[in-house]
Amino acid sequence: MGEPRVETLDSAPGLAPIFVRAALSRTRRLDDAIPPRVLRLEGQRIDRDHLTAYQRLCGFTADDRLPHTYPHVLGFGLQATLLGDPAFPLPMVGLVHVENEITVHRALTADDLLEITVHADNLAPHAKGRTVQLVTEVDVDGARVWEGRSTYLARGKGETDAPSGDRPPAMPSGFPAAQWSLAADLGREYAVVSGDVNPIHLSALTAKPMGFPQAIAHGMWSYARVMAALGRHASGPVTSHVWFRKPILLPSRVDLVVDTTGIPNVAGLRSARRPDVEHLVLTVS
Amino acid sequence: MTTSLRRAAVLGGNRIPFARQFGAYAEASNQDMLTAALDGLVARYHLGGEQVGEVVAGAVIKHSRDFNLTRESVLGSALSPSTPAYDIQQACGTGLEAAILVSNKIKLGQIESGIAGGVDTSSDAPIAVSEKLRKKLLKVNRAKGAKNQLLALTDLRPTDFGIASPGNTEPRTGLSMGEHMAQTAKTWGITREAQDELAVASHRNLAASYERGFQDDLVTSFKGLAKDANLRPDSSMEKLATLKPAFGKGENATMTAGNSTPLTDGASVVLLGSEEWAAAHGLSVQAWFVDAETAGVDFLHGDEGLLMAPAYAVARLLERNGLALQDFDYYEIHEAFASTVLATLKAWEDEDFCKNRLGRTEALGSIDRTKLNVNGSSLAAGHPFAATGGRIVASLAKQLHEKGPGSRGLISICAAGGLGVVAILEGA
Numbered sequence: 082m083g084e085p086r087v088e089t090l091d092s093a094p095g096l097a098p099i100f101v102r103a104a105l106s107r108t109r110r111l112d113d114a115i116p117p118r119v120l121r122l123e124g125q126r127i128d129r130d131h132l133t134a135y136q137r138l139c140g141f142t143a144d145d146r147l148p149h150t151y152p153h154v155l156g157f158g159l160q161a162t163l164l165g166d167p168a169f170p171l172p173m174v175g176l177v178h179v180e181n182e183i184t185v186h187r188a189l190t191a192d193d194l195l196e197i198t199v200h201a202d203n204l205a206p207h208a209k210g211r212t213v214q215l216v217t218e219v220d221v222d223g224a225r226v227w228e229g230r231s232t233y234l235a236r237g238k239g240e241t242d243a244p245s246g247d248r249p250p251a252m253p254s255g256f257p258a259a260q261w262s263l264a265a266d267l268g269r270e271y272a273v274v275s276g277d278v279n280p281i282h283l284s285a286l287t288a289k290p291m292g293f294p295q296a297i298a299h300g301m302w303s304y305a306r307v308m309a310a311l312g313r314h315a316s317g318p319v320t321s322h323v324w325f326r327k328p329i330l331l332p333s334r335v336d337l338v339v340d341t342t343g344i345p346n347v348a349g350l351r352s353a354r355r356p357d358v359e360h361l362v363l364t365v366s
Numbered sequence: 367m368t369t370s371l372r373r374a375a376v377l378g379g380n381r382i383p384f385a386r387q388f389g390a391y392a393e394a395s396n397q398d399m400l401t402a403a404l405d406g407l408v409a410r411y412h413l414g415g416e417q418v419g420e421v422v423a424g425a426v427i428k429h430s431r432d433f434n435l436t437r438e439s440v441l442g443s444a445l446s447p448s449t450p451a452y453d454i455q456q457a458c459g460t461g462l463e464a465a466i467l468v469s470n471k472i473k474l475g476q477i478e479s480g481i482a483g484g485v486d487t488s489s490d491a492p493i494a495v496s497e498k499l500r501k502k503l504l505k506v507n508r509a510k511g512a513k514n515q516l517l518a519l520t521d522l523r524p525t526d527f528g529i530a531s532p533g534n535t536e537p538r539t540g541l542s543m544g545e546h547m548a549q550t551a552k553t554w555g556i557t558r559e560a561q562d563e564l565a566v567a568s569h570r571n572l573a574a575s576y577e578r579g580f581q582d583d584l585v586t587s588f589k590g591l592a593k594d595a596n597l598r599p600d601s602s603m604e605k606l607a608t609l610k611p612a613f614g615k616g617e618n619a620t621m622t623a624g625n626s627t628p629l630t631d632g633a634s635v636v637l638l639g640s641e642e643w644a645a646a647h648g649l650s651v652q653a654w655f656v657d658a659e660t661a662g663v664d665f666l667h668g669d670e671g672l673l674m675a676p677a678y679a680v681a682r683l684l685e686r687n688g689l690a691l692q693d694f695d696y697y698e699i700h701e702a703f704a705s706t707v708l709a710t711l712k713a714w715e716d717e718d719f720c721k722n723r724l725g726r727t728e729a730l731g732s733i734d735r736t737k738l739n740v741n742g743s744s745l746a747a748g749h750p751f752a753a754t755g756g757r758i759v760a761s762l763a764k765q766l767h768e769k770g771p772g773s774r775g776l777i778s779i780c781a782a783g784g785l786g787v788v789a790i791l792e793g794a
Contacts (some may be wrong), residue, residue, distance in 0.1 A: 129589055133393045142442045143398040144405070145588060191590065313444055 093158035103173035140309035156217035159199035180232035210237035249324040257336035297328035323363035374469035379760020380407035381634030382588035384748035399633035406586030419477025426751035459787030461755020469655035483635030484752025496528035548614030550671030551705035561625035561704035572742025573599035625704035630748030634756030653763035658789035659683035675786030766793030
């Protein structure tokens with residue numbers, strides 16, 4: 082990997098063209114090097130209407146605070162640009178978001194002017210293929226205020242003895258803390274807000290070619306929805322770590338299960354109809 | 367009269383700036399705004415995670431899903447989730463009535479602390495389907511089986527489809543509040559000039575209060591708005607004179623958009639507590655919540671003006687507390703319309719009204735107008751119905767605290783349905 086090359090963009094890139102281009106060029110050379118690119122957005126002002134739309138859809142209070150997961154959405158265009166780079170070693174289409182970690186160093190508000198930087202890191206073997214991490218860093222006035230690490234899996238020939246990273250905690254059991262009905266068009270609604278127009282989220286028709294019988298909910302939506310439900314326990318300067326398990330097929334009814342007795346607090350989403358189907362588990366500390 | 371009870375203290379307040387309808391808060395719900403106002407209060411007085419005795423608030427215009435609006439706002443706020451809450455609604459008197467209820471429980475020793483408030487949105491208003499359609503849809507819902515449901519559906523007519531949005535209209539008279547007030551203004555001979563003067567004073571006083579930093583610890587910005595959107599610091603008689611009458615008819619129509627409050631969105635909350643609770647939390651008492659009174663008038667047949675009830679309530683409140691109308695350092699008379707304030711003042715000066723209507727032996731007399739709404743009122747700030755009481759209580763308490771112990775303030779708020787809610791605060 083050569084010297085990192087920092088490219089400052091004027092505005093967040095549009096995502097639809099990136100997905101289309103990625104879908105059209107599915108053959109990849111199985112290179113082992115991540116292009117040494119660092120993408121940056123400077124002086125990012127918060128669009129209050131967009132913030133409100135995100136807060137409503139994910140169940141956060143519609144106030145002036147930026148939700149825990151919100152900066153991820155602001156940096157997602159940069160992530161997609163890196164992943165869609167023809168020189169990127171893993172194919173963008175078919176990547177599965179398996180894990181995500183977010184640390185908030187200080188609570189952010191809609192008045193903060195953000196500098197968002199994204200780079201790829203840790204191309205690694207995995208039991209079911211290869212993983213790569215996309216690191217999103219947010220600075221305000223030169224100080225690091227937020228960072229996120231998204232782990233994506235490209236399914237393929239894996240290495241069974243590959244290191245598996247942090248092991249997720251056990252899913253909390255017992256009565257649901259809440260039960261949510263997720264509408265069939267949830268993926269389309271979140272696609273509008275997040276810009277993540279991956280066809281697996283949009284409709285059954287567009288999800289089928291990718292191997293899903295129905296559209297599936299965005300992992301980042303369910304992550305955000307759980308963080309919103311945890312309320313004050315999960316806002317402000319905290320670290321969260323989510324492990325995505327089985328996708329949520331839309332429409333669906335899901336149970337939120339929470340265990341706040343231990344440290345860290347653990348929350349999970351499971352199918353309401355079949356409680357053995359676990360969708361995600363996350364920790365907050 | 368309340369010697370056996372302990373005193374209830376006003377410790378501070380917080381509100382979000384009031385926005386004009388479809389302005390900065392167009393997408394904000396009542397719950398969003400009330401939660402924001404609560405969180406600002408919590409931050410200012412370090413109440414994070416604290417269990418407060420009770421939170422009482424309400425909204426005049428409410429979606430049916432918001433049945434537990436205040437409790438839901440508490441759960442969304444940084445207060446301890448073990449803080450109980452309930453909703454009340456008394457039209458534009460809601461916010462002040464909430465403060466009365468909280469202070470009464472504190473006086474009785476039932477709670478040590480409480481938060482009173484109110485919120486209203488004219489932007490995110492509930493819309494209902496027409497009454498005919500509603501009835502028929504309920505019938506469809508009741509029908510057993512697909513066949514009966516289809517049958518019930520055939521009952522629907524194209525003319526059933528209509529929506530009803532809540533208006534500022536009295537249910538029993540069909541007249542808007544402005545139209546009611548126009549009649550009262552005419553009865554009392556309130557001139558256009560006097561109304562415009564009051565409006566200009568309101569804008570100038572509120573602007574000056576922002577200027578001198580008075581609002582700094584009363585207001586927390588929200589959704590990019592740092593000051594009341596309706597405030598016009600450069601308001602003048604000349605500018606107001608150009609406006610056409612909005613209520614009333616003919617040459618005698620005096621009420622314009624400039625001397626009437628606009629539709630606004632906003633929320634306010636006030637922190638109250640016992641002396642001990644305040645001391646334990648290191649909070650200084652701004653004012654004592656001394657006493658309060660409510661009144662209703664029969665406005666249905668033109669016997670009395672819709673917004674004249676505070677004139678009655680104040681007379682009774684003064685009587686009970688052995689005070690004269692002139693025994694106050696500050697008067698906060700809610701400016702629903704400039705003419706409301708002026709008609710109320712004129713009524714108190716009128717011997718005939720005071721004798722025949724209020725049952726007094728003489729007129730209550732006039733007040734020193736320099737003591738009236740000294741930090742501006744609803745004409746400048748705007749009037750999100752239930753949020754006005756909290757705005758006034760917090761601001762008057764602070765003003766009385768600046769004046770010093772023993773200073774006295776009178777609050778008078780008129781409300782739909784011919785209601786009036788009034789209260790006395792004493793500086794600490």
